[in-house]
Amino acid sequence: MPNYFKRLSLSLLTLFVISCSTNPKQEAPVIDINDPGSSSSVSVIKPRAEVSKPIVVAGLQQNAAELNRKGESAKAASILERALRIQPRNPKLWHELANVRYTQERYQQAESLALRSNQYALRDPGIQHANWVLIARARQKQGDSSGAAEARKQVQKLQRR
Amino acid sequence: MAGKKKTQRRRKKPVRSRRKQPRKKRKIWRYILLPAVLVFIAYAIYLDVSIRDRFEGNRWEIPARVYASPLELYPGLALQKSALLAELKRLNYRRVNKPNEPGTYRVQGAAVTLISRAFAFWDGEEASRQLRIQFDQSGVQRIEQLVTRESISLARLDPAHIASIYPRHNEDRILVQLKEVPVLMQQALIAVEDRKFKRHPGIDVSAIARALYSNIKAGKTVQGGSTLTQQLVKNYFLTSERTLSRKINEAMMAVLLELHYDKDDILESYLNEVYLGQDGQRSIHGFALASQFYFGRKLKHLKTEQIALLVGMVKGPSYFDPRKHPKRATRRRNAVLDVMHERGLLDKNERNRFKKSGLNVNSAQKAALTRYPAFLDLVKRQLRRDYRDEDLSSAGLRIFTTLRPDIQLKTEQALSGKLKALERGYRLTAGRLQGAVLVTDINSAEVVAVVGDRKPRSSGFNRALDAVRPIGSLVKPAVYLAALKTQQYSLASMLNDDFLRVEQAHEDKDWTPKNYDKEYHGQVPLFQALAHSYNVATVRLGMDVGLSAVIDMLYDLGVRRPINKFPSMLLGTLALSPLEVAQMYQTLAASGFYSPLRSIRAVLDINAEPLNRYPLSVSQVVDAEDSLLINYGMHLVTKFGTASQLSSLLPQGLNAAGKTGTTDKLRDSWFAGYTQDYLSVVWLGHDDDKPTRFTGSSGAMQVWASLFNTIDAQPLQLESDDAIEMTWIDIQSGNRTDGHCQNAIQLPFRRGTAPQQHSGCSHNIIDWFKKVF
Numbered sequence: 047m048p049n050y051f052k053r054l055s056l057s058l059l060t061l062f063v064i065s066c067s068t069n070p071k072q073e074a075p076v077i078d079i080n081d082p083g084s085s086s087s088v089s090v091i092k093p094r095a096e097v098s099k100p101i102v103v104a105g106l107q108q109n110a111a112e113l114n115r116k117g118e119s120a121k122a123a124s125i126l127e128r129a130l131r132i133q134p135r136n137p138k139l140w141h142e143l144a145n146v147r148y149t150q151e152r153y154q155q156a157e158s159l160a161l162r163s164n165q166y167a168l169r170d171p172g173i174q175h176a177n178w179v180l181i182a183r184a185r186q187k188q189g190d191s192s193g194a195a196e197a198r199k200q201v202q203k204l205q206r207r
Numbered sequence: 208m209a210g211k212k213k214t215q216r217r218r219k220k221p222v223r224s225r226r227k228q229p230r231k232k233r234k235i236w237r238y239i240l241l242p243a244v245l246v247f248i249a250y251a252i253y254l255d256v257s258i259r260d261r262f263e264g265n266r267w268e269i270p271a272r273v274y275a276s277p278l279e280l281y282p283g284l285a286l287q288k289s290a291l292l293a294e295l296k297r298l299n300y301r302r303v304n305k306p307n308e309p310g311t312y313r314v315q316g317a318a319v320t321l322i323s324r325a326f327a328f329w330d331g332e333e334a335s336r337q338l339r340i341q342f343d344q345s346g347v348q349r350i351e352q353l354v355t356r357e358s359i360s361l362a363r364l365d366p367a368h369i370a371s372i373y374p375r376h377n378e379d380r381i382l383v384q385l386k387e388v389p390v391l392m393q394q395a396l397i398a399v400e401d402r403k404f405k406r407h408p409g410i411d412v413s414a415i416a417r418a419l420y421s422n423i424k425a426g427k428t429v430q431g432g433s434t435l436t437q438q439l440v441k442n443y444f445l446t447s448e449r450t451l452s453r454k455i456n457e458a459m460m461a462v463l464l465e466l467h468y469d470k471d472d473i474l475e476s477y478l479n480e481v482y483l484g485q486d487g488q489r490s491i492h493g494f495a496l497a498s499q500f501y502f503g504r505k506l507k508h509l510k511t512e513q514i515a516l517l518v519g520m521v522k523g524p525s526y527f528d529p530r531k532h533p534k535r536a537t538r539r540r541n542a543v544l545d546v547m548h549e550r551g552l553l554d555k556n557e558r559n560r561f562k563k564s565g566l567n568v569n570s571a572q573k574a575a576l577t578r579y580p581a582f583l584d585l586v587k588r589q590l591r592r593d594y595r596d597e598d599l600s601s602a603g604l605r606i607f608t609t610l611r612p613d614i615q616l617k618t619e620q621a622l623s624g625k626l627k628a629l630e631r632g633y634r635l636t637a638g639r640l641q642g643a644v645l646v647t648d649i650n651s652a653e654v655v656a657v658v659g660d661r662k663p664r665s666s667g668f669n670r671a672l673d674a675v676r677p678i679g680s681l682v683k684p685a686v687y688l689a690a691l692k693t694q695q696y697s698l699a700s701m702l703n704d705d706f707l708r709v710e711q712a713h714e715d716k717d718w719t720p721k722n723y724d725k726e727y728h729g730q731v732p733l734f735q736a737l738a739h740s741y742n743v744a745t746v747r748l749g750m751d752v753g754l755s756a757v758i759d760m761l762y763d764l765g766v767r768r769p770i771n772k773f774p775s776m777l778l779g780t781l782a783l784s785p786l787e788v789a790q791m792y793q794t795l796a797a798s799g800f801y802s803p804l805r806s807i808r809a810v811l812d813i814n815a816e817p818l819n820r821y822p823l824s825v826s827q828v829v830d831a832e833d834s835l836l837i838n839y840g841m842h843l844v845t846k847f848g849t850a851s852q853l854s855s856l857l858p859q860g861l862n863a864a865g866k867t868g869t870t871d872k873l874r875d876s877w878f879a880g881y882t883q884d885y886l887s888v889v890w891l892g893h894d895d896d897k898p899t900r901f902t903g904s905s906g907a908m909q910v911w912a913s914l915f916n917t918i919d920a921q922p923l924q925l926e927s928d929d930a931i932e933m934t935w936i937d938i939q940s941g942n943r944t945d946g947h948c949q950n951a952i953q954l955p956f957r958r959g960t961a962p963q964q965h966s967g968c969s970h971n972i973i974d975w976f977k978k979v980f
Contacts, residue, residue, distance in 0.1 A: 102281040102360050120817070124330035124809070127651070132279055132361075134650030134884070158800065158825045165798055165831060168928050 103129040103136065110142065119150050137167035137177075144180055157184040175204040251459065258460040259467060261443045262476060270371035270382070271604035273586065275612050276655070276808075277328070277366040280338075282358075285346040285919045290613060291319055297367045297612055298324075309335045317342045320353060326365040329607055329809035329817055333363050367612055370577040374590050374599040374606075381495040385475040388506055391552060392494065393474065395518045398550040399543055401435040405470055409436045409461035436461040438521075439477045442492075483517065484524045491524075501529060503569040511553070512540065512561040519543040529568045536566060580666040581643075581659035582610050585786070585806045588672070593820045594810060603813035609653035609806050614918055618644050618656040618887075619663040621914040626661050626891070629909070633900040640899065642891040643670035644910065645789045646918075649886050652793060652802035668894070671785045676875045676892060679779040679868035679903070680740045680849075681788055682761070684795060686749045686777055687737050688829065688837045689760040693752060698836055698954045699941040699962050702736050704728040704744035709774045718774060720746045723869070732941035734954065737840045738848025740867065742778055749777035763828040765790040765801050779868060788879055789888040795837060796864075796881040799829030832957050835927050838864050839955050842923060845880070849904050853880075856912035862922040863915070867903030874898055876906030883921040887911055927955065934961040942966040 106129040114122040126143045133139065140163035148156040160177040167173040182197035278294050280286070295302075295312055300321065303311045312321035318341045325335040337353035350359040373380050385393075397404045403411050411434050418432030433441070440460045464473060482490060483497035491500050494517055498506050502513055509517075519539040520527045529536035541562045548558040577583055586608055590599060626640050638661075646656040659669035668674070690696040705727050709718040720742045722728070728741060736744040749757050757777065758770045770781055783791075786804070794801045802825045810818045829837075841864035845853045849867045857863065865880025876891040876899055889907040892899055899906060935951045937944040941962060944951045948968030954961075 102283070105360060121330060127808075128279075128330060131648075131651055132281065155825060158827055161827050162800055162825070168926050 103133050103139065106132075107139065107142065110146070114146055114149065119146050122146050123150075135166045137163045137165075137170060137173045140166065141173055141177055141180070144177070144184075148180060148184060151187075153184040153187040157181050157188070160184070171204055171207060175201060178204065251463070254456065254460050255463045255467075258440060258443070258464055262464060262468070269602040270380070271374055271599075271606050271810075272368055273370040273372055273583065273606045273608060274366035275369050275608060275610040276653075277326075278364045280340060280347060280350055280362045280364065281360060282347055282349050287346065288314075288317065288319060288342045291340065291342075293613065294364065294367075295319075295321070298365060306337070323362065324365045326363075327811075327815055328363070329811055333365070336362060338362055366607065369579055369608070369610060369612070370583055372583065372587065372606075374587065374604065380479075381493060381499065382479050383475075383493070383495045383506060385471055385478070388475075388478055388494065389509065389514065391511065392506070392509070392514045392518065393478075394550070394552055395514055395543065395547050396478075396521070397435070398552065399518055399546050400438070400521060401433075404435050404474070407434055409463075409465035410434060410458050433457075434461060435477050436464055436473055439473060439480060440464065442477075442480045442482060481521055482524060483520055484528065501568050510564075510567075511557070512544070512564050513567065515543040515547065515561065516540040516566060529566045533566055533568075540566070578664065579610060579612075579615060579657075580664065581669050581671050582608070582615065582654070582657040582806065584659070584669045584672060585654060585657055589806050590810070593805075593807065594818055598810075598812075598818045601812055604818075605811045605815075607808045607810070609648070609651075609655055609808060611648075611655040614646055614885075615656040615658075617917045618646055618658050618914055621910050621917065622658050622889075623661055623663070625910040625913055629891070629899075629901060629906060635900065639893060640891065641670060641674075641894055642889065642907075642910065643674060643785045644887060644889050644914070645671050645785050646885055646887045646914070647789055647793055647804060649793065649796045649881060649884055652797065652804050653808075654789075654804050654806045655885075657806075670890065673784060674890065674892075674894075675782045675784050675787075676890060677780055677782045677870045678788060679870040679875060679877060680742075681792075681866055681868035681877050681879055682777070682779040682781055683737060683740060683745055684837055684841060684866055685760045685764060685791070686745055686752070686757050687733065687840060688764075688795075688833060689756045690733070690748050690752045691833045691836050692760070692829075693756075694957065694960070696733060696748075697956050697960045697962075698732070698734040698840055699936045699956070700733045701730045701941050702733055702741075702744040703747055704731050704736065704741050707743050707747055709746065709750070711774065713773070720778060732936070732938070734840050734843055735938065738843045738846075740844075740849050746774060746777050750774060761791070763801070764794045765803075779870070785888050785890045788877070788890075789886065792879040792881065792886055792888060794828060795834070795841070796886045798831065798838070799827055799834035801826050801828045831927070832930050835925055835931060836955060836957075838923075838925055841866060842925070850878070850880070850908055852904060853908070853912060856909075857915060860922055861915065861920060862924075864923055865908075865911070867908055869902040872898045873900055873902065876901055877903050878907035878911045880908070880911055880915075882915065882923050885915075885918060885920050887914060925955075930958055931955045932958050932961065936962070937966050937968075940966050944968065 106125050110122040110125040110129070113119070113125065123143060123146045126139055126146065130136070130139050130143070140159055144156045144159035144163060147153075147159060157180075160180045164174055164177050167177065178197050178200040182194045182201060185191075185193040185197055275297075278286075278291075280291075292314070299310065301311050303313060306313050306320055306322045309322050309324040312319055314320075318339055320337075320339050323333070323336050323338060326333045336359075338359065339351050339353050340347060341349040341351075350362060351357060352359055371381075401407075401411070401414075403414070411432065414434070415432035437457050440457050479493040479495070481494070482492055483494070484491040484500065486500060491497050495506050497517055497520075498504060498509055498513075501517070502509065516529060516536060516539075519542065520529075520536070522539070526532070527536045527539045544553065544558050544561050547553045548555065553561070586606065590606070622642050622644050626642055627637075629635070630637050630640050641661055642658070643660075644656070644658045645654060647653060648655050657671045659671040659673075660667060690700075691698075704722070707720060709720070711718050722742050723740065727743060728739075731739075731741060731744055733748075735741075736748070754772045754774065754776065758772065761770060761781075766781075766783065766787060768781075768783065768787065770776060773780070790804050793804055810820070812818060842862065844850050844867075845863050845865055850865050853863060853865075861882060863880050863882050865878060868877030868879070869875070870877075874892055874896055877889065879886070879888045881887070889910045891901075891906045891910070932955070933953050934956055935944050935946045935948075936942065936954045937948065938950045938952050943962050943965045945968065946953070950968065
């Protein structure tokens, strides 16, 4: 029974992420520091367009979500890792991997992966929010109450935005 | 009465004696013979079990298959057609006019049509597919299903099979089946070593008698009477002991072995097991491995005279070593050719012709069995580190590694090309300079290429893993990061680079660190001290922050070796291997997230079930802001610091971050650097510690730049949220200044920590005149 609720709440969490990320609220200011701005700096080539990659990994993401729902979390993690090799800066993939680790009760990993996801989610407050929710719960599970409180503050900060 | 008694006695006597004798016999039987027979039977059973165990264990061992990283194909992938064709070649796909079965392909202009092979990966099955891959200038443009023309978003090819290994053994092995061994080799072996092999029961009594006679006549051992079966047994329990009991044991085991197995089984095991030489720590067992080791070719490609040499070497692999004693080896080979002629295996002309040929032994003594010995060395070590021994001993494992053969090849080329150029340019003895390179995929912490020798196929000393050398200035980012972490310092904090005297508790003399240019630079902003690798400012900073804080930072970044708490540590007296340096820089490159570098993705057992591994740990050891600041600082190293030459060496706009390292008397030349996706660490030096005559930037960095010109690297991108603010700083005073000043540079700061003091444009009158006129 508790497992059922855990899964249910996690799928709700995932839904929340999807809804937020497709409908972003006001974006956090992002500083791009690629050009030192000195007169000697060279022109910066733009990184390769990654337009098609979300489509490429979408199938894998779906596959992983299904497996995780069926309780095959190890396989789901392998598939997410594969997707991350193709698109390493996709915060959703990192977040989902954090979720899988949470269902596996590997809370320290869940926390670290959600923090990692945040580094790529500067333009996506929706995912940041979902990450901090997960971080708060993972820290609580590890007995880190003050850390969990810290994470909940971040959640509130993002909700106020 | 007396007569009666007499007769009774007389009568009784024979009866008594008749009765007594069987009782005596029975006693002997009961107390001596029976136990002896029982002990003998028990002993025979023991021998039988142990020899069968040994025989079966070695005979049925199936090697683990090792695979490289598979190629993922999807639209938008920056992969040129030529790179796909190179991969197909590695996978042994055949080029045909009309692809009709898995493993075939066709090239039509800018498109490649192929039928992929089905493959069971650790995360699922990949079915065979008919694909048409369309290329444009930037790479893969579109992938479609050949018949339906339906667009495909992702396809994975089967991975390249890079090696077969025996994870439990330290040594390389190649096991062959009897049918793979040339018949001539089998016949020659029997002719020379054991003529009655096909007929005897494990021992050859007449051969033993003959040998005994010769040996007594000569007064020493000149001839052995061992059959192939006895030799095989001896090989299983290799000892130099030559006692009688040993011989009897061998003989008994030989007979027992023959009772259980037929001649072909025994011959096959013999061919795989016999000791044929030594390569440093590595024993050469079996004809197939010996064939690779001495001739660099497969058994089936051996020439007759080479077969004769190997067969001859069985008698004494070190005594007849063709590399050390070519004359002796030639005499022995010719003796074998004579025997082969005698037995009708060769005619006279053939024999004479073969006798005249040279030994043709491969000169590269350490030729490895695989194309990637340094990488496989890492795989073997990580297997033992991450998996349980008992799991590794099961047969038929499949090991999926992180090797990228394309990047590996480019790394090998970059190293060997630059080493030659450096030897020419600095007039060093050709062929002596050595190097090691590791490349990692930053996001996954996967090791994608390892080179441990200038001859990448050499299986000797693996410098990438085992050359533990002082790291010099590569240690500095840890010092600066420890300072930034205190939040007492920012990139613009002013550091003192004037004369410094450090008292040393463990030595009489004080230490006065010097800069590489032998000058002192007064007050310098922190980012400048890092960019130009100023020693004195770094030592003062490290002492101020505290040696313990710096050492803790090194441990956080992933160093796992005891570090001495001496001030000289701040300038990199700490010695690490290139792999350990890669681990440390991996954490920096991955924005402060520590993950152990790995070379194995998964290991599947014979039922395609993944083996349990010790869990991996990922943890954030540096916070996002500090990580951004140090990465920015290291980016500036490549912009105007010790690595500024990179601007001209790399494709325009390929932003990078890195650090050069040079040790005392130019003994070690290091560079560790990364872009968005790949990190590489390069070490160059001499094995005997002789100076190289070049620095980190004129040596190792040249290899790094050559590599990053050929791999598809993405420029380093640093992003942050509002916890960081960008401020214009005067590059000399470290004060806030205006963006239009010539000496202004924009630097990141933790919000609220940027300097408050404002300076106008420094020496801007002259600059203004320069600009105007």
